[in-house]
Amino acid sequence: MLIIDYQKKYHIQTIKSCVKALKQGKTIAYPTDTSYGLAADATNLKAIKILYKIKERGFKQPIHVVVPSVAYAKKITAWNSVAVKLARKFWPGPLTLVLGLRAKRKGLRVLSAGTGFIGLRCPKNNIALDLAKYFKRSITATSANPSAHISGGFDSFSASDVIKQFENKKCQPDIIINAGRLPKHKPSTLVKIDGNQITILRQGPVSEKQIRIALKAKR
Numbered sequence: 001m002l003i004i005d006y007q008k009k010y011h012i013q014t015i016k017s018c019v020k021a022l023k024q025g026k027t028i029a030y031p032t033d034t035s036y037g038l039a040a041d042a043t044n045l046k047a048i049k050i051l052y053k054i055k056e057r058g059f060k061q062p063i064h065v066v067v068p069s070v071a072y073a074k075k076i077t078a079w080n081s082v083a084v085k086l087a088r089k090f091w092p093g094p095l096t097l098v099l100g101l102r103a104k105r106k107g108l109r110v111l112s113a114g115t116g117f118i119g120l121r122c123p124k125n126n127i128a129l130d131l132a133k134y135f136k137r138s139i140t141a142t143s144a145n146p147s148a149h150i151s152g153g154f155d156s157f158s159a160s161d162v163i164k165q166f167e168n169k170k171c172q173p174d175i176i177i178n179a180g181r182l183p184k185h186k187p188s189t190l191v192k193i194d195g196n197q198i199t200i201l202r203q204g205p206v207s208e209k210q211i212r213i214a215l216k217a218k219r
Helices: 008-023 045-055 070-076 081-090 106-111 126-135 159-166 208-216
Strands: 002-005 028-031 036-039 093-100 117-122 175-178 189-194 197-202
Touching (some): 008 028, 008 126, 008 175, 036 045, 045 106, 070 081, 081 208, 117 189, 197 208
Parallel strands (some): 093 189
Antiparallel strands (some): 093 117, 189 197
């Protein structure tokens, strides 16, 4: 694993180097507004298969993505007025919107685990946002740890957490962006949007009450 010690003054250089690695099919552990995540090109089927091996996860388990923009989100999912209201209120932030997938790219369909839906993230973290922005397409947003069931994996809040969990593993992330220790937060709130119906799939930092209030807002 290559460790990049993040420095704000070299932000753009770091992002561009990591984007180049993503284009080569590499996987990158990076900070978000919750914990460290694992990035791979969400449109690259080969890279996604490697990611699943790193995660020790079966293909029946979906993986969310970070989108570079709302415009991109509209291209790959059944974006609607409910999504507009929630994204306007809570993005960037710890809210994952699970929407119907309409993109035909195999990578995204694998990440949806055959459900026909995919989770979209827009983390309140400049490193995470700029990785997707400069990459110009979605990157995976799964937590940077191996399987909890198989290996006792846990959410990583520092580069050392990531290193500790993968140091003896055959399949590891290629790069870790060491941005220091993150504050401990719950995983993002997960909201499935199916037409005008919403379902809270996972409680997190954004409460159901906040979501209901946002949806009742006139704008």
